[in-house]
Amino acid sequence: MSDKQLLMSVLQHQKGFARAPWVPFAGVHAGSLCGYDANEILHDADKLVEALMSVNTYYHPDGQPVIFDLQLEAEALGCELYWDEGGKVPPTVRTHPFENEKKIPCRCMIPKEEDGRFPIVLKAMRKMKELVSEHTALYGLICGPFTLASHLRGQMLFMDMYDDADYVHKLIAFCKEVCASVAQMYLQNGMDIIGYVDPLLSQISSEHIEMFLLDAYAELFQHLKTCHVPSCLFVCGDATANLEVLCRMKPDCLSVDENVCMKDALAVCRKYDVVLGGNIQLTITMLHGSSQDNMKAVIDIIEQCEGTDDLIISPGCDMPFDVPVENGIACYQAVTDYENVKTALQYYDPEQTFDDVEIELLHxxxxxxxxxxxxxxxxxxxxxxxxxxxxxxxxxxxxxxxxxxxxxxxxxxxxxxxxxxxxxxxxxxxxxxxxxxxxxxxxxxxxxxxxxxxxxxx
The missing domain is CATH 3.40.30.10 (Glutaredoxin)
Structure with a gap:
């Protein structure tokens, strides 16, 4: 069984494999592996492919995203972006088109292949499919409908949920159509897995998710099931209180970050036959830790989950730009050689305690x-x-x-x-x-x- 087949089989809810799949979420970090900054790889398909191939070579992923940029759809819909001069982070949304006036875009605004930076992304997708399709599953990551709605409406969206539910329903419905259209675009350009990345779902209540997003997501995931395409939902922050309703959306996989206890999350996921992905710490471990720290993090996740069934090992979210390459390699080694690495770490002593950093609290x-x-x-x-x-x-x-x-x-x-x-x-x-x-x-x-x-x- 190839690495890709392992991941696809796990997403199809098969069990009993010798190890968990390994999916490094290397977005702009990919550029650091070959000397490009974030702005370069997000504007140049050839540089993006070169960076992605570095990820593939160094980290031997079972699956990898082609791009991790939650502003792509927003930019095509008229949001202006801010590009950090340091080139170590993706862009952020600077303006919100509907911030001062409640509007619902017409369907003609749904992004097409020629809009925004989609031509760059689609070209990279086709090339990566040509280069790695036999051994690596490719993720097409899409900004989820709630986060996309917040890009369009801005901070006012959180007030709208209390004051104007009808408007929120309509705006979410439009964003759902954008998600579905982009997913189809990505499938036509070779993506094996569709992932909706909706970090803000951890910042609202389960009641609001049920009211505004449960049906929309259930429809998105059901459509992918009818197309025989695995699906993932990515949520950031402490989503613990919302795990139940997120699983009721019926994604094939739910990916969580370091704020969530994997053991508790897996118990909820198994009730709904949902695979769990996560959740190596991004900064303490991947960015600032040693190779041993990263190996131990992987071992701890597997032990916490009492095995590798229904589990995908990955960073908690998009890897920081400056993660040392040896740390990513260490995670791969721990995933693929669990028993030997566990034995080697039996006398492990954490190197990074941060006790040497002097902090003075405010009076x-x-x-x-x-x-x-x-x-x-x-x-x-x-x-x-x-x-x-x-x-x-x-x-x-x-x-x-x-x-x-x-x-x-x-x-x-x-x-x-x-x-x-x-x-x-x-x-x-x-x-x-x-x-x-x-x-x-x-x-x-x-x-x-x-x-x-x-x-x-x-």
């Missing part, structure tokens, strides 16, 4: 007004983190005299040490005066400002 009792500390994975790359920060910035724009704020990004060692010292459990989260107020949930601007007012200052 909250001395502040003249509340200080808002926002802990994010990286608001330049994580959609849930981006919208959390955008909400804080919008609130500050409205009432800049009410509070101060600062962001701590988990890609930074000092921020990791601060998270540990302040007992931060989930990302993104918002602390006010040293106390966690919102964890893996994005409040509305009005709710945020009302809370700040109640807390007050000296």
């Amino acid at each position: 909250y009792d001395d502040l003249q007004r509340p200080i808002v500390e926002v802990f994010t994975l990286d608001s330049r790359t994580c959609a849930a983190c981006t919208y959390t920060m955008n909400m804080v910035k919008e609130a500050y724009h409205r009432q800049s005299d009410a509070f101060d704020y600062i962001e701590y990004m988990y890609v930074d060692k000092a921020s990791i040490a601060r998270c540990r010292k302040m007992n931060v459990e989930h990302l993104p989260c918002i602390y006010v005066n040293g106390n966690c107020i919102w964890s893996s949930r994005i409040p509305t601007v009005d709710e945020f400002l009302s809370t700040i007012k109640k807390i007050g200052g000296k």
Whole structure:
């Protein structure tokens, strides 16, 4: 059985294989393997293919995405993007076309093959299919309908869910049609697996998911089943409370990040015959850890899940640009040679404790007004983190005299040490005066400002 066949068999809910499939989510990180930055590989099909082939060569994936860019659809629909000059992160959405006026786009706006950067992506898909189709399954990743709706409507979408459910239903319905159309486009260009990436699903309630998204996703996944195409749903953040409703959508695979306990998630997934993917820590382990740390992370996931049935090993989300290549290779080795690696690690001692990073906490009792500390994975790359920060910035724009704020990004060692010292459990989260107020949930601007007012200052 080839590596690709193993992955496809697991996604078809077959069991009893000697190992779990290995799927490294190397988006812009792929560029780092051959000297290209994010902006280069996301604008040049030839450079993108070269980078993807480096991933294939170094990490020997059973499956790999061709692109991990949740702004692709939004850009084709009229959102302006911000491209980071450092070239280490994908673009972020800068403008939201329906932010100031509730509109529902007409079907003629659904992106076509010639729109935006789709020609670059489709060319890369066809070339990768030609190069690796015998041994590697290719993922076509698509921005999910809720995150896409937030790109179009902006922060106001979270208020709309309470104030105008009819509009949200209509906007989600349009975004679902975009997802279905892009999926068909990707299938026609050689993709083996379709994955919907909807990070913001961890930031809303199960009730809102059931109200606005359950039927839309069930329809998307059912269509893929009738086409005999495996499907995946990717969600970031602490999605623990929403696992049940996400599985009821009936994807073939649910991928979660490091905020979710794999053992608990797998128990829910098995109730609905859903494969679980995840969830190697992106920063502490993959970016800042050693090869041994990464091997141990894989071993721990497999042991936590009590075996490899119904399991795909992967990073919790899109790998950071600067992940050392040896760490990705270490994960592959642990997946494919589990017993020997486990034996080799029997005297493992974690090298990276961050105890050497000195952190001084703020003197909250001395502040003249509340200080808002926002802990994010990286608001330049994580959609849930981006919208959390955008909400804080919008609130500050409205009432800049009410509070101060600062962001701590988990890609930074000092921020990791601060998270540990302040007992931060989930990302993104918002602390006010040293106390966690919102964890893996994005409040509305009005709710945020009302809370700040109640807390007050000296």
